[in-house]
Amino acid sequence: MEEIKDQQVISMPCIGDPAPEFKAVTTQGEMNFPSDYKGDWVILFSHPADFTPVCTSEFMTFASMEEKFTKANCKLVGLSIDGLYSHIAWLRTIKEKIEYKGMKNVEVNFPLIEDIKMDVAKKYGMIQPNEDSTKAVRAVFFIDPKGIIRTIIYYPLSLGRNFDELYRVIIALQTADAFGVATPADWYPGDDLIVPPAGSCGTAKERMESEDKDMKCYDWFFCTKKMDKEKVLEKVLK
Numbered sequence: 001m002e003e004i005k006d007q008q009v010i011s012m013p014c015i016g017d018p019a020p021e022f023k024a025v026t027t028q029g030e031m032n033f034p035s036d037y038k039g040d041w042v043i044l045f046s047h048p049a050d051f052t053p054v055c056t057s058e059f060m061t062f063a064s065m066e067e068k069f070t071k072a073n074c075k076l077v078g079l080s081i082d083g084l085y086s087h088i089a090w091l092r093t094i095k096e097k098i099e100y101k102g103m104k105n106v107e108v109n110f111p112l113i114e115d116i117k118m119d120v121a122k123k124y125g126m127i128q129p130n131e132d133s134t135k136a137v138r139a140v141f142f143i144d145p146k147g148i149i150r151t152i153i154y155y156p157l158s159l160g161r162n163f164d165e166l167y168r169v170i171i172a173l174q175t176a177d178a179f180g181v182a183t184p185a186d187w188y189p190g191d192d193l194i195v196p197p198a199g200s201c202g203t204a205k206e207r208m209e210s211e212d213k214d215m216k217c218y219d220w221f222f223c224t225k226k227m228d229k230e231k232v233l234e235k236v237l238k
């Protein structure tokens with residue numbers, strides 16, 4: 001999708017698109033994206049700037065949850081319009097000085113991309129000029145093991161993300177793939193899953209008359225099935 005604004009072309013990748021490719025320098029060395037992550041889920045996220053309070057709270061939270069994301073086959077990659085030395089200094093400050101909500105000595109081990117020229121941020125629609133023309137908004141791209149964008153969430157500068165929700169999204173996407181289902185509003189593992197809508201009158205009738213104890217139909221187009229939390233997590237977690 002492209003929007004012309006003040007002579008500037010803002011490109012926004014969409015859900016279902018291949019993740020735009022780039023090469024970058026990061027706090028963990030050089031990166032070729034998304035080829036370095038083939039076979040893994042990735043969350044690529046941007047933040048407005050180093051040494052800012054909301055971003056610091058976010059990085060401490062995300063880094064503290066990294067093991068959880070690793071167990072869900074998901075790697076984390078951050079980005080801001082700052083240079084490598086700023087990134088390194090900020091991450092050192094976080095580890096050495098910041099204690100926040102019981103988190104301290106927090107080491108950020110996932111890569112943080114330097115993007116001074118905004119090359120990557122522009123490819124991913126992370127610069128949204130009416131919000132700020134020199135800082136990235138808080139974008140979150142969920143990319144699957146084949147390099148396809150599966151979910152996108154954008155937040156403004158002033159709103160820190162809910163990292164439990166980001167974890168829920170990565171689990172829900174993998175659950176939908178693994179079981180050929182969809183996940184209803186506010187779904188968490190252990191809750192009923194949505195069976196794809198009946199595609200024929202015959203299937204609709206079968207569903208409504210089914211005696212399967214694990215299936216419940218609220219109407220012919222809205223059927224759920226039970227799935228144990230353990231069964232979901234066994235499929236999704238390493």
Ligand code: BEZ
Binds near residue numbers: 048049053055158
């Ligand atoms: C922050 O992370 O605290 C922040 C960054 C840019 C604008 C506003 C807040």
